[in-house]
Amino acid sequence: MSSGLDLRLGIDVGGTHTDAVILDRANSVIAKTKQPTSLDVTSGVRAAIASVIGQPGIDKARISHVMLGTTHATNAVLERRRLHSVAVLRVGAPSSVAVRPLFGWPAELVAAIGGHCEIVAGGYEYDGREIVPFDAEATRAFFTSVKGEVEAVAISAVFSPMFAAHELAAADIAREVLGPDIIVSLSHEIGSLGLLARENATVLNAALTEVAREVATALTTSLRDYGIDARVLYAQNDGTLMALDYAVRFPILTIGSGPANSIRGAAFLTGLNDALVADVGGTSTDFGMLVNGFPRESTAAVDIGGVSTNFRMPDVLAIALGGGTVVRQTAAGVGLGPDSVGYRLPVEGLCFGGSTPTVTDAAVQGGRATIGTTHVPDEHHEVLASALDVADSMIAEAVDRMKLGKGDVPMIVVGGGSVLIPDSIPGV
The missing domain is CATH 3.30.420 (Nucleotidyltransferase; domain 5)
Incomplete structure (x- = not known):
């Protein structure tokens, strides 16, 4: 066998099983395993990695890339567990007060993320004109009221995908009041035009951050413990890959990665x-x-x-x-x-x-x-x-x-x- 960084390790963490395979330069599967997914995630990932790198002919020093796919984000939403409590702020009064944030959400999911939400003045017209000035004081008051009760913040604003200044200003206040390490998700970085659906995606993204961190930590810790020095990538919804730190920041982009992986894999194999x-x-x-x-x-x-x-x-x-x-x-x-x-x-x-x-x-x-x-x-x-x-x-x-x-x-x-x-x- 040729030497060099010519092997790739793929890991899929499902709700039932954790699968791992190693491919060589010719895209041939040279090692594979299926292990039960553990409640703590880490144990299942470690078992899968240990199994494939321990198989005959595998030199872990030759692994150049590690790719991870998981259904954990989807399962967390469906099961309403392991979700962050979220402070939901919409910058959009008076133009968007008729429908409150989290409208139409299942009651148990609202309870799982805390149900803290507020609408403050601000937002833009489609051509960049302010609807009204951004209300910084109301924003500060809201974040002060939820201090100690939330683990993440989701901020959306009217027409923010085109003009994001009010979202960015609100994010600065959130970090000032809640601390510089508070998780902040901004809708202009996640969704497209369409305030309510974009806001919903942003709230889910904020709620899922801990789930993404848990899986990422399980993987990086296991790789370090087994002495594997490789670039780590995360599968996303469109069937392509993204950097691990990007996946932790935008876990919502992984929520469809399980089916996308299966579809892409089917194309490759057939x-x-x-x-x-x-x-x-x-x-x-x-x-x-x-x-x-x-x-x-x-x-x-x-x-x-x-x-x-x-x-x-x-x-x-x-x-x-x-x-x-x-x-x-x-x-x-x-x-x-x-x-x-x-x-x-x-x-x-x-x-x-x-x-x-x-x-x-x-x-x-x-x-x-x-x-x-x-x-x-x-x-x-x-x-x-x-x-x-x-x-x-x-x-x-x-x-x-x-x-x-x-x-x-x-x-x-x-x-x-x-x-x-x-x-x-x-x-x-």
Whole structure:
């Protein structure tokens, strides 16, 4: 093997598993591993790194780049946990007072970030004229009132993507009152025109900073401990990479990186530049479109955990169908999920001797998979057969929603739950 800095380490931290691979100069996978994702993140990352660099023929001194992708930001929003409390300031009175900040947010998400918000005078017209002067004193009073109660600040202003002076002035006051180390997210750095969706994205960005720092710290600490000196990059929503410090500053740009990674990986592995991609995980299945080798970008407002935003995101449709999705018999018929046994499938699934019927059990009974250690009990056969029909209908509907034309499209299936996908799907 040739020497030099010719190896790249890729790590994906999912909600269930942490995967790692090492590629050589020819883009061949020369080492790989799958480890359980730990609650503290760090342990799972360390285990994955230790596994791949310990495999035969791997010289860690040759690793030049480390690339990280993760669904932690998405999961934090969906699960309403590990989020910063945020002071939300809008510079826009009197022109934008009809709709308050955080309007339309799920109540539990508002509670998770503290619900501290205020609107002060300021903002610009589209041509750069001030609507009214910026109210610095009201801004100072608001930040003083939340001192000690918030960990981050989100600031938005009317037409700030074109004229950012009022946001910058408010940020200076926030640091003066709350301390120079307070996390500050500014909407003109994150979203586009459209105040409410841009403001929402900015608030989420501020709330997610600790999650991003946690994953970044886990990675950099593990690399240092194992003596790996390499450039670290973070996957972002459009399928490209960014520097780690940029990802910590703008974690919202990583929230779609999981599906984007799958879509880009599907293009790389198959050589197809235009196709439908289905990434089947333990809890959900993400559908996306490859266009010229990259994820198709969403042209509509993107809903994240019940919040409408307007920053760039891949056009992805997620359905609550995965390998660990729980199957239930209800009065209305057979129901799937949305809960999943996730990484506990090898313990709780029927085909592993457990007591929880899952979609994987349905796939095993239906002959699509040959995994497990135990025969699926006969009393579950009828329900599982119906569950497989329901799953197939969900998949067919998702495919139809993602297609833009009536003709058939090639479909690439990836992920640990890929055995759930039927051999024949209308439109594919």
